[in-house]
Amino acid sequence: MKLKNLFIALLATTTLAGCNKQASPVISVDKMGIEVTPEQNREYSYSDKRSAYYYGRTHQPHFAEWYAGWNVKQRRIVSDYDLYVDTTLLSRADAQVTVYPHYLNREFDKAVERFALVDNRAILSIALDNVKGETIAIAIDTTLVTLPRYEEGILWYTPRETPDKLLAVAPRGVCDATFIHDRLQAPAMAGGFLVAYGTADECRENIAAFRTEGDAWLTARKERMDSLVVKSNPMKSNLDSLDRAIAWLLLTTDELVTQQQGRGIYAGLPWFNEYWGRDMFISMPGSTLINGEFEVTREILSDFSRLQDVDPKSPTLGRIPNRANVDGILYNTTDGTPRFVMQVADYVRYSGDTAFIREIYPAVSRSITASIALFTDENGYLCHADADTWMDVKRNGIPGSPRGNRANDIQALWYNQLIDGAYMARFMGYDLVALEWETRAQILRENFSKDYCDTVNNLVIDHLNADGTRDMQMRPNQLYTFELIDNAPFCREVTRRVWEELVYPWGVGSLSQLDDDFHPQHENWHYYHKDDAYHNGTVWLWNNGHAMQRMIEMGQPDIAWQLFSNMNRQALAEGAVGSLSENADAHPREGAVWANRSGTFLQAWSNAEQLRVWYQYFLGIRPDMVNRTIVLNPQLPSAITSITYSERVGQGDIIGTYERTDSDVTYGYVLRNEEATLRISIPTYAPFDVAVAAGDMVLVNVKDDVLTLKVRNADGSQREEVTYKPDAALQQLAADNDAFFAGTQFCQPIHRDNLKAFATYYEEALTY
DSSP: OOHHHHHHHHHHHHHHHTTOGGGOOSOOGGGOOEEEOTTTOOEEEEEOSSSEEEEEESSOTTOOOTTOEEEETTEEEEOOEEEEETTEEOOGGGOEEEEOSSOEEEEOSSOEEEEEEOTTSOEEEEEEESOOSSEEEEEEOOSSBOOOEEETTEEEEOBTTOTTSEEEEEESSSOOOEEETTEEEEEGGGOEEEEEEESHHHHHHHHHHHHHHHHHHHHHHHHHHHIIIIIISOEEESOHHHHHHHHHHHHHHHTTEEOBTBSEEEEEETTEEEEEHHHHHHHHIIIIITTTOHHHHHHHHHHHHTTSOOOTTOTTTTOOOSEEETTEEEOOOSTHHHHHHHHHHHHHHHHOOTHHHHHHHHHHHHHHHHHHHHTBOTTSOBOOOTTOSSOOOEETTEESSOOOSEEHHHHHHHHHHHHHHHHHHHHTTOHHHHHHHHHHHHHHHHHHHHHHEETTTTEEOSEEOTTSOEEOOOOGGGGGOGGGOOOHHHHHHHHHHHHHHHEETTEEESSOTTSTTOOSOSOOTTTSOHHHHTTTTOEEGGGHHHHHHHHHHTTOHHHHHHHHHHHHHHHHHSSSTTOOOSEEOSSOOTTOSSOOEESOSEEHHHHHHHHHHIIIIISOEEEETTTTEEEEOOOOOTTOOEEEEEEEETTEEEEEEEEEOSSEEEEEEEEESOOEEEEEOOTTSOOEEEEEOTTOEEEEEEETTEEEEEEEOTTSOEEEEEEEOOOHHHHHHHHHHHHHHTTOOOOOOOOOSOOHHHHHHHHHHHTO
């Protein structure tokens, strides 16, 4: 790209980040509609950003799913409804359906339905336009509600799971309505129907308020969503599918950030509409940090810290909850607490909000001191029960994948907890405490390399058993341990082995198919209970993030991109619209070439890890606003030839462009409303620092093995021009890595008849 054109692109992106929509070339929610055919009949969901969500299928009414319909505070309210024009049912099976982030559009022969939720209010809007008839009617599915009573234009039901609340159905506009048979009927001019939930007064208030303010509420909801994809994270590349997938993932992930019990992030829909500490903190970088929702992040961390176990006599003293829902709090996990501390540190780095350290430090300190006192052994390892890692499933009280008492990923998390805690202790002036924690981290690191690294088999031992023996199962957890290992060639060997033995085109398996405990499908009820397969072969999409990250760190973005683009395709064309599932089968069903999705249809950490690896590793943006430094280490795949984008950092935005031609590559950066040092790392060149003030423009061009850096002040005047040659050692490392990973393939399913999963079925069958 000519420098003049690149300047124009950067300035256009700067306007983009300022949310000048007329100048914006990026996608907005009105342009994000996904058409769904009757044959696809895809799932969709919307939340009200408080405590409710609606879950349905585009073309199938009354489908037999437990959580289908409207759910509020983990209670099912109503499962579905039917619409009529005059006496004719509007058949969804024949509708033309387009799903947008902010509403669902169904076109029938006799009307157009526009279904939507509004933010922070328990009300559904079912608009009907272009009605070809005199009357419209709605019939509520009575599976979850009592029989109705009609009173002054409102049809009242009592939800069976919340008998102290009511469901109210009314015309969208003020008009005379009648109750005929099982339907509320109104003139076509009513414009549709409203469905409200709450006390009688709350329902009446919301219905009346919607009739006067509803259009403004829906507009505000649309503008909130647009702010995420147009203002906070605008992006335009040569790949429309990439732009649309990232935008959809940003919005369906944001759908899960709610206020059900204080601020939090639902683990997943439909059945994990509650806060799980582990899931929430894994999801946080990709759900609230990369899109600049720093105040929300701060509030989540503050709210959850108040749930910490502070009872000095408790066996879980210092732990952050594994789960918080309307029925209670559970502390049954080890990994949620270190991830909490790590996310406090991440939040501070992204936002620069060091004042938060003073507020949150007591919880951080308690989490570390209690772990040292209660859970560490003589080697400094963090000990835990068999099901206290993310592989936590139990059936009849028996762990499905026992990993006690020292799992490898737990040691990596504990190491990071100590390092991040030491940083915060030093900030608070507690230098001796910081030194103690840093020393423990170093001892842990030294012991880990001796006890966990099997250089003969290119394996990081999954866990040490209580008796000190090593568990040799091949699992993805080893991807999380590289920060504890100084042996780079060994990590490279492990990465390729993991990729070819665990990474399928549809995601990362939880156990090697060569293991006798492997279960090829998540749900194969003819042979085994699905919980037996949950962490014993079943694919977990959240592990994709670290699998791709490790490949990118080793200079292999094209290999990582294959998995990344497969996930984008799922979000756009398969399963629930705009989202990634919790799980998938490891092996496709007989006759199929692609594995079935399973688990929740929208899982926070699946979405969030896809977003995190995009922003932190493909684009390479890793801020540390405490030290006023932003690492920029872009590693874009060959499929991308041009891109402009923006991401929130600190009080401003980092704006970037990239253009690749046959002869050269050019990167451009502008930092808006902030000043910092940009630490730029281009493959095969030594990293270099550029100090920038708000509005300064940095251009990096690589051509004929010469890197040219140009810096312009905010007024356009050139300040600096420097050239660099490739670093010989980095060139050699890149060549070695390219040669090593040449020919790397996805794991390919291997059929085995002698698996325990099948034998167990026959043995159990003989006992009945």
